[in-house]
Amino acid sequence: xxxxxxxxxxxxxxxxxxxxxxxxxxxxxxxxxxxxxxxxxxxxxxxxxxxxxxxxxxxxxxxxxxxxxxxxxxxxxxxxxxxxxxxxxxxxxxxxxxxxxxxxxxxxxxxxxxxxxxxxxxxxxxxxxxxxxxxxxxxxxxxxxxxxxxxxxxxxxxxxxxxxxxxxxxxxxxxxxxxxxxxxxxxxxxxxxxxxxxxxxxxxxxxxxxxxxxxxxxxxxxxxxxxxxxxxxxxxxxxxxxxxxxxxxxxxxxxxxxxxxxxxxxxxxxxxxxxxxxxxxxxxxxxxxxxxxxxxxxxxxxxxxxxxxxxxxxxxxxxxxxxxxxxxxxxxxxxxxxxxxxxxxxxxxxxxxxxxxxxxxxxxxxxxxxxxxxxxxxxxxxxxxxxxxxxxxxxxxxxx
Amino acid sequence: xxxxxxxxxxxxxxxxxxxxxxxxxxxxxxxxxxxxxxxxxxxxxxxxxxxxxxxxxxxxxxxxxxxxxxxxxxxxxxxxxxxxxxxxxxxxxxxxxxxxxxxxxxxxxxxxxxxxxxxxxxxxxxxxxxxxxxxxxxxxxxxxxxxxxxxxxxxxxxxxxxxxxxxxxxxxxxxxxxxxxxxxxxxxxxxxxxxxxxxxxxxxxxxxxxxxxxxxxxxxxxxxxxxxxxxxxxxxxxxxxxxxxxxxxxxxxxxxxxxxxxxxxx
Numbered sequence: 001x002x003x004x005x006x007x008x009x010x011x012x013x014x015x016x017x018x019x020x021x022x023x024x025x026x027x028x029x030x031x032x033x034x035x036x037x038x039x040x041x042x043x044x045x046x047x048x049x050x051x052x053x054x055x056x057x058x059x060x061x062x063x064x065x066x067x068x069x070x071x072x073x074x075x076x077x078x079x080x081x082x083x084x085x086x087x088x089x090x091x092x093x094x095x096x097x098x099x100x101x102x103x104x105x106x107x108x109x110x111x112x113x114x115x116x117x118x119x120x121x122x123x124x125x126x127x128x129x130x131x132x133x134x135x136x137x138x139x140x141x142x143x144x145x146x147x148x149x150x151x152x153x154x155x156x157x158x159x160x161x162x163x164x165x166x167x168x169x170x171x172x173x174x175x176x177x178x179x180x181x182x183x184x185x186x187x188x189x190x191x192x193x194x195x196x197x198x199x200x201x202x203x204x205x206x207x208x209x210x211x212x213x214x215x216x217x218x219x220x221x222x223x224x225x226x227x228x229x230x231x232x233x234x235x236x237x238x239x240x241x242x243x244x245x246x247x248x249x250x251x252x253x254x255x256x257x258x259x260x261x262x263x264x265x266x267x268x269x270x271x272x273x274x275x276x277x278x279x280x281x282x283x284x285x286x287x288x289x290x291x292x293x294x295x296x297x298x299x300x301x302x303x304x305x306x307x308x309x310x311x312x313x314x315x316x317x318x319x320x321x322x323x324x325x326x327x328x329x330x331x332x333x334x335x336x337x338x339x340x341x342x343x344x345x346x347x348x349x350x351x352x353x354x355x356x357x358x359x360x361x362x363x364x365x366x367x368x369x370x371x372x373x374x375x376x377x378x379x380x381x382x383x384x385x386x387x388x389x390x391x392x393x394x395x396x397x398x399x400x
Numbered sequence: 401x402x403x404x405x406x407x408x409x410x411x412x413x414x415x416x417x418x419x420x421x422x423x424x425x426x427x428x429x430x431x432x433x434x435x436x437x438x439x440x441x442x443x444x445x446x447x448x449x450x451x452x453x454x455x456x457x458x459x460x461x462x463x464x465x466x467x468x469x470x471x472x473x474x475x476x477x478x479x480x481x482x483x484x485x486x487x488x489x490x491x492x493x494x495x496x497x498x499x500x501x502x503x504x505x506x507x508x509x510x511x512x513x514x515x516x517x518x519x520x521x522x523x524x525x526x527x528x529x530x531x532x533x534x535x536x537x538x539x540x541x542x543x544x545x546x547x548x549x550x551x552x553x554x555x556x557x558x559x560x561x562x563x564x565x566x567x568x569x570x571x572x573x574x575x576x577x578x579x580x581x582x583x584x585x586x587x588x589x590x591x592x593x594x595x596x597x598x599x600x601x602x603x604x605x606x607x608x609x610x611x612x613x614x615x616x617x618x619x620x621x622x623x624x625x626x627x628x629x630x631x632x633x634x635x636x637x638x639x640x641x642x643x644x645x646x647x648x649x650x651x652x653x654x655x656x657x658x659x660x661x662x663x664x665x666x
Contacts, residue, residue, distance in 0.1 A: 009443040010533060020502055020529045024554035024579050026561060070438065165465055178458045183580040185556060281503045281529065282456060294477040295507025298456040 011199020011285075013318035015130075019198040021284045028185045033200040035105055045100065051213065051252065052096050056129070058359070061212075063219035063374070068165045068345040073361045075368030078228070080216050080378045082240065082379025083221070087381030089351065090212060090240045091122035097208035099126045102189035103321055110134045110186045113177040115142055115170035115236075116305035117195030118351075120377060124158035128287040134158040135399030136175045139169040149383060155334035167299040170309050172282050194237025195313030202313050203347055209243025216374055217247050224372055229249070230254040230364075233376035234356045235327065236271065236307035238316045240378035245325060254326070257316065258360045260302030261329035271300035273312040274320050274327040303332035303391060304352035304384070336391055338362070338380060349381035402548050403495040403523045404571040408606040408627060416622040417663045418445055420608055421656060422499065422632030424451040424467035426476025427639060430484050434485060434650060435645065441494050443653045444660030449526065449630070450485065453564035455607050459501075459528040461583025463633040466640065478504045478513070480614040482520045488660065489521030497524035497550065497571075505538075514541045524548035524571045539568065550574050556593045562602050572606040574612055575599055583633045584614035588621060596625040616662035623663035631659060 007013045010057045019029060047220055053059040060080045068076045082090040095112075100112060110127045113136070114120030119135040121329045127134035141161040143150055153160050166172035176197075181190040195202045195209070220228055231248060233241035235257040247254045262270030270276065280289035282297055288299040290310035300310040318323040330338070335352055338359035342350050350358060354377045361368070361375065382386070403408075411418050423441045425433050433450070440448055453476050459544035485496055499516065499636070505513050505527065512620035517525065525547060530538065532551055536589065542549045548571030554561050556579055565573060575596060578589045589595075592609070600605055609622045610630025619629045635652060 019531060020528075020534055021531070022528050023552045023555070023561070023565070024576060026531050026554075027556045027558050031510050066471045100485050165462070166469075175456050179461075179581045182459065185579055192611060215659055281501075283458070284529075289503075290505065291503070293507075294479070295504035296472060297503070378634065385637075 007199065008021055008092060008201060011203065012160040013311070014321060015279070016286050017199055017202060019284060019315035020281045020286065021198045024184055025185060029198055029200070036101060036127070036200055036204050039087070039101055039104060043250050046354065049100055052085060052179045053093065059082060059087055059211065060215045063216060063223065063388045065223070066346050069342065071363045072345060073368055075373050077361065078223070078372070078374045080212060080244065080374060081379035082212060082376065083348070083350065085123050087122045088382065089118045089122065090209060090243065091119045091193060092125065093211055093243065094193065094205050094208040094239060095119070095122040095126045098191045098204070099130060099132065099200040102132070102191070103130060105189060106190035108132060109184065110191055111177050111180050111188055112135065112191045113137045113170065113173040114193065115173070115308060116383060117131065117142070117146040117153065117305060118383065120158070120160070121149055122274045123155040123191050124156035127158065128156045135180070136160050137163050137173040139167070139173045140164050142170065143166040143216045145305065146243060146383065155277050164202050169299070170305070171297065178283070185326060193241050194239040195283065195315060196237045196283055196311055202285065202315055203299065205239050205317060206242045206246055209239050210246045212240065212243040213245060213247035215245065215372055219373060220372070227253050228272045228374045229250055229371040230256060230373045232256045232258060232357045232375070234258050234307060234335050234353045234378065235274070235312060235316060236260065236353065237308050237311070239315040240376050241315060242315055244376040249324060255324065256360060257325055257327045259329040260304055260307030260356060261331040261334070262301040265329060265333055269301035269330070271302040271309060272329040273300070273310060274316060275329055279317065282311045285314045287317045288312050288320070299391070300323065303335060303387065306353040307356065328360060328363070330356040333363070334359035335358070336388065339388055349382045350376070350377055351379035354378045402546050402571060403493065404447060404548050406496070407495050407520045408572065411446065412627070417626070418446040418608065418628030419474050419656070419660045419663060420447040420449055420610070420628050420630040421635060422443040422449040422451060422630060423635055423639065424459070424471055425472035425476060425481040425484060426453060427467040427636065428470050429474045430476060430480055432645060434484055434487060437488050437635055438492070439653050440490055442497050442657035445494070445656055447495045447497060449497045449499050449632070450481060452481055452504055454500055454501040455506060456586050457501060459581055460468055461581040461617045461633060463584065463636050463640070467636045478508050480517050485522050486520035488640045491580060495523045496521065496523055497526055499526040499528065500525050502530045509538055511541050514545050514547055518547050519543040522547065524550050526550060526552070526574060532564050535568065552576050553599055555579055555591060557587060559598070562599055566603045566605065569605065572608045573603060574630070575607050575626065577611045577622065579613065584637065585612035588612070588618055592622070592654060593625050616658045619659050620662040621664055629659070629663050
């Protein structure tokens with residue numbers, strides 16, 4: 001069965017997706033859907049976006065052969081280097097697309113949510129580029145954990161709003177951004193950072209991120225004259241994973257999404273929504289969700305703030321249900337080890353998010369002989385250095 | 401005909417307006433909710449709305465967010481609230497509506513929920529994050545019971561959307577008075593009258609207006625144009641501030657009485 005079909009006209013991927021928002025936003029979403037459809041088909045828009053992606057964001061990003069990592073894990077491992085984009089992660093692919101759309105809609109005020117700060121920084125960056133007012137919602141706990149990114153956003157002229165409600169993390173930042181949008185919908189554009197939220201966001205963000213997979217396909221064909229056997233990407237909301245997977249959905253390529261396993265799936269401290277959750281409605285769409293027996297959303301945990309989210313994009317839920325994509329997880333500790341491994345073997349400090357994808361290589365290492373594997377290296381690790389330092393210090397202490 | 405339909409019919413005959421009062425169920429505990437409903441009724445509430453607390457109430461302002469947290473902290477759940485509703489129903493024939501986000505209902509099971517809510521004597525359900533497009537399953541089931549499914553229209557709703565909500569909504573149509581979340585406000589939305597007239601032109605169903613109505617004067621103003629006035633956060637604020645139940649009951653009582661008097665002074 002062809003897997004790469006679009007959702008139905010209401011934004012459903014099988015039973016997942018849709019639009020579960022207050023009525024106040026429904027007309028704005030209709031408008032967004034219409035305008036996005038018009039823009040997607042406009043060659044003028046496509047060439048404008050692609051010129052920003054190359055001249056401003058630094059695309060195409062390289063597909064690097066990881067020689068020493070390959071020797072260590074077996075197989076032939078390539079890294080798709082989203083860490084080399086401007087602002088240091090794949091998030092810029094989406095913010096450029098959406099803010100060009102916001103300009104076309106005539107919205108002057110941009111809002112966004114952010115967890116670790118990568119999407120906030122990418123949004124603030126593009127807002128600065130186009131001279132738009134920008135407000136970024138961030139859970140107060142994340143504001144404390146990611147001081148540097150808060151300062152980066154402020155330098156870029158954005159107003160960072162600390163969110164004190166609920167668990168004071170990404171989930172609550174999204175709630176607050178939606179509340180802002182409900183209130184200021186007439187002049188405000190909400191740039192969602194992942195393939196989550198009400199239709200058309202999951203489709204739109206996927207389309208903007210698919211540049212990752214399209215480039216990878218060309219690059220691997222050039223390097224190996226064939227498609228890879230497997231592709232691995234980390235999944236929080238799931239935007240880099242969908243962007244990487246989507247162009248390969250109809251090919252014979254094994255696709256693996258890796259969620260944040262936190263302290264382990266047998267504990268209550270993880271972010272493995274697809275592995276351990278159940279279907280529910282959060283942030284405007286139906287998807288897998290970490291929730292209790294009363295349908296209350298449970299807090300997630302991951303060492304990586306970008307994976308620390310109790311929901312996941314609806315298309316991932318669909319791809320899980322069809323079995324097209326396999327979803328696994330890696331624990332905090334495995335990710336930490338992978339972070340060190342890639343730094344030492346390849347001279348690349350990966351972000352903690354894709355460190356989970358690297359960690360998964362070790363798990364499947366016995367199967368890798370003579371196989372070509374691509375790992376989506378969705379961002380660079382500078383932002384995580386202090387988290388890693390702290391975690392390693394604790395680990396050393398407990399070993400003493 | 402549901403108790404909600406009946407209430408609006410009777411009020412219409414008397415040319416008076418409905419006062420719909422919202423409190424978050426289980427805030428600060430279920431006991432208090434059970435004791436507050438009679439206070440609301442005795443002081444003039446025509447319909448009582450019980451909010452089902454949710455961890456991520458994205459249509460609510462800070463007042464109801466905090467109330468939801470208090471209630472969840474004390475273990476309020478949809479199941480416990482349905483039990484409370486059943487208990488309330490043994491003592492009164494006042495129309496009861498539940499206001500819940502979709503996820504707790506979905507998790508409970510839509511069919512089981514509609515069944516249990518009807519058995520508990522609940523008359524209507526308001527689901528603020530469930531637009532008509534996604535409500536096919538709920539509608540099919542609630543149509544077979546006598547449970548009103550009440551949908552919302554907002555000032556941003558297009559004529560096409562107003563017509564769709566009109567067709568789907570039963571009991572009354574919930575007109576959101578502002579573009580924004582719930583919570584007390586000083587100013588009313590300027591275009592409110594025009595908005596209500598736009599909805600009125602599409603329907604013969606009763607219109608109740610809510611979100612941001614906090615003072616008797618605002619309620620009076622809205623009641624000139626609508627069939628009912630919904631007040632929520634203002635009551636929840638009183639519950640939050642009160643030192644003990646006596647104070648809470650006294651203040652809630654006098655607030656509701658004042659509201660009721662003013663909305664019928666039009």
